[in-house]
Amino acid sequence: MRVPLIAGNWKMYKTAAEAGDFIRQLKTVLTAQLRVEVAVCPPFTALHAAALELAGSRIALGAQNMHWEEEGAYTGEVSPRMLKEAGCRYVILGHSERRQYFHETDQEINKKLKAALKWGLTPIVCVGEKLAEREAGNTIAVVNAQLEGSLAGLAAEELTRLVIAYEPVWAIGTGRTAQPEDAQQVNAFIRSVLTTRGGAAAAGAIRILYGGSVKPDNIASLMAQPDVDGALVGGASLRPDVFAAIVKGGCPGEGNG
Ligand code: 13P
Numbered sequence: 001m002r003v004p005l006i007a008g009n010w011k012m013y014k015t016a017a018e019a020g021d022f023i024r025q026l027k028t029v030l031t032a033q034l035r036v037e038v039a040v041c042p043p044f045t046a047l048h049a050a051a052l053e054l055a056g057s058r059i060a061l062g063a064q065n066m067h068w069e070e071e072g073a074y075t076g077e078v079s080p081r082m083l084k085e086a087g088c089r090y091v092i093l094g095h096s097e098r099r100q101y102f103h104e105t106d107q108e109i110n111k112k113l114k115a116a117l118k119w120g121l122t123p124i125v126c127v128g129e130k131l132a133e134r135e136a137g138n139t140i141a142v143v144n145a146q147l148e149g150s151l152a153g154l155a156a157e158e159l160t161r162l163v164i165a166y167e168p169v170w171a172i173g174t175g176r177t178a179q180p181e182d183a184q185q186v187n188a189f190i191r192s193v194l195t196t197r198g199g200a201a202a203a204g205a206i207r208i209l210y211g212g213s214v215k216p217d218n219i220a221s222l223m224a225q226p227d228v229d230g231a232l233v234g235g236a237s238l239r240p241d242v243f244a245a246i247v248k249g250g251c252p253g254e255g256n257g
Contacts, residue, residue: 002207004223004230005163006247007039007062007124008237009092009211010046019046023053025240030059035251036230039090040237044078051087062090062124065098068111070119080119091116092232094150095126096169106149113150117158124163124232125150126211127190131170139168140189147193156198164190164208165232171212173235177222183210184225191227216245223250 014022019042030038041062042050051061063086067077083091093116094109109125116123127146129139143166151159166186171178178186187208194203210222211232222228231250237243 002205002229004036004250005039005207005209006036006219006230006233006250007041007090007092007209008233008243009041009064009095010043010238011064011097011234012043013238014042014046016046016049019050020053022238022240023050023057023059026059026244027053027057029240029244030247034058034247036247038247041090041092047083047086047088054087060089061087062092063088064092064095066091066093066112066116066121068108068115070115080115080121083121084119089122090124090163091121092124092126092165094146096128096167096172100169106146106152109150110152113162114154114158117161122161122163124165124209126165126167126232128167128169128172128212134168134170139186143186143189144193147190151197154197156202159194159198160202160205162206164194164206165211166190166208167211167232173213175213177213177215177218178210180218180221180225180228183222183228187225187227187229214246216242216249219246219249 039060039062041064054061063083066080066083067074070079070081093112098104113123127143129142133142168178190208191203207229209230209232210228214231214233215236
């Protein structure tokens, strides 16, 4: 049984003080025992403050990127060991903004992913097509190539420790959400790739999220899809009340405090 995950990717927003305020407020609105797992992924400089506020809560901490080496002469980079010590459970890898603006390749993402697993971090591996690729009918081919490259050399047991996020680039920050059926189609394809690589049991255990303009009013229809196991939320994760509404919308029928 997959426990859904709703993770907030704060991108380059919020100082350490703002992160602390956010988490204090989020804790006051998310008091019920939820059937979904919740995570927040602040910028590096806010991880420590966030970890202090999250201590003792059920909300997990994640980072947005990392280097694959444990340490070294890599000016400006942060290592998996540092993230682990900072209290991270998750690390987002291969986000389309990393691919687009920082030219990250599937080969680098593969190295990061293996390093994250080695350090006991759960990677949230992002894949997704650009608008022109979708319009050319290449969505499945693009996602397949990203999976092939970024998951190369992983054993079935390692696959079960991943989270995958399907984030169509044209839906990120645009207000244009994929139709739930489109998200389902791609997520089901991702699970079929995982089944081929690791077998049905491993593939059935892996959470496959959707990301791209997720809001309180579309989360329920997205998560109603059989292969959408949660969401990676950008802009709408920056306000505690809105993010809490998404979390609650992702677990219908549950009370909240
Ligand atoms: P938005 O929710 O702002 O579209 O961003 C999605 C995203 O990139 C999450 O990683």
